[in-house]
Amino acid sequence: MLKRERQKAILELLDKERQVSSSELIKKFKCSEDTIRRDLRELDQQGLLKRIYNGAIRIGPPITTFEQRLSVNVDAKKKIAQKTLQFLKEDSLILIDGGTTNYYLAQEIPDNFSATVITNSPYITIQLLKKKYLNIITLGGIFAKRAAISLGVETVDALSTFRIDTYIMGIHNFHPEVGVTMHSQQEALIKSKMVKSAEEVIAPATSDKLGVYSSFICCKATQVDQLVTDSKDIKLLKKFKKKNVSIEYV
Missing domain, CATH: 3.40.50.1360 (Rossmann fold)
Structure with a gap:
């Protein structure tokens, strides 16, 4: 699976489950811990999720006026x-x-x-x-x-x-x-x-x-x-x- 497809799938899973663990993602996408760590870091930097210990959570509503x-x-x-x-x-x-x-x-x-x-x-x-x-x-x-x-x-x-x-x-x-x-x-x-x-x-x-x-x-x-x-x-x-x-x- 390409990185873009995997990251999109991670976001879709988060939208449904609200929280995911790294171990779940490794098992689901059959990839290494380093790969998932990089995916989560990149998505966090883009403001699309929030990294937490051993996983990630869906971000809440955007900060607006x-x-x-x-x-x-x-x-x-x-x-x-x-x-x-x-x-x-x-x-x-x-x-x-x-x-x-x-x-x-x-x-x-x-x-x-x-x-x-x-x-x-x-x-x-x-x-x-x-x-x-x-x-x-x-x-x-x-x-x-x-x-x-x-x-x-x-x-x-x-x-x-x-x-x-x-x-x-x-x-x-x-x-x-x-x-x-x-x-x-x-x-x-x-x-x-x-x-x-x-x-x-x-x-x-x-x-x-x-x-x-x-x-x-x-x-x-x-x-x-x-x-x-x-x-x-x-x-x-x-x-x-x-x-x-x-x-x-x-």
Whole structure:
């Protein structure tokens, strides 16, 4: 098999399995360990997969701006947002952090819903302002333009003054063994603090964000109470259930 064909087949296998080991690839393609190592290194350098110890995983969604992500998987995000509404309790303290699915969630909140909502996202704040009975608390800090959220010491300090009932977490990548991860250390630290400040953690996530991970860990899978997703990957979802993550299917 030619290198180009083999590498294409590796990517197709990853798209299906999400993670592969070097030993599996050596056996499947009947080639040497060095050959597979070179293939994985080249594909990693091209940004087509992520190399890990003894294998590779499929990469998650590309790192883009908030506005660019708003137009991606819109129908799925809106359906997930609608399913997530049931976890918002009236007259409670709710934290909704940045993320495009959370943006659509803010839009879906009923006009007569009464609660106090905290957010570090100006985009989400604008949607919440349209809801007559919501009290809104915005978190300050350094504004990260790409993610369109506030980060930094001010944000962490403000979170220390709350005991949040429900945290709706914006998900970048979520892996059953690694947990919720981000490509940015600052964002991961903020989310970690948010998780520790909340009684309940809800994770709305489209299927492309599951079974993959980035470099910086926000929390373990066991710290997430509820996953709301459109994923149909039964094998992967069973792994989340083993971590005591309840699943709401869209």
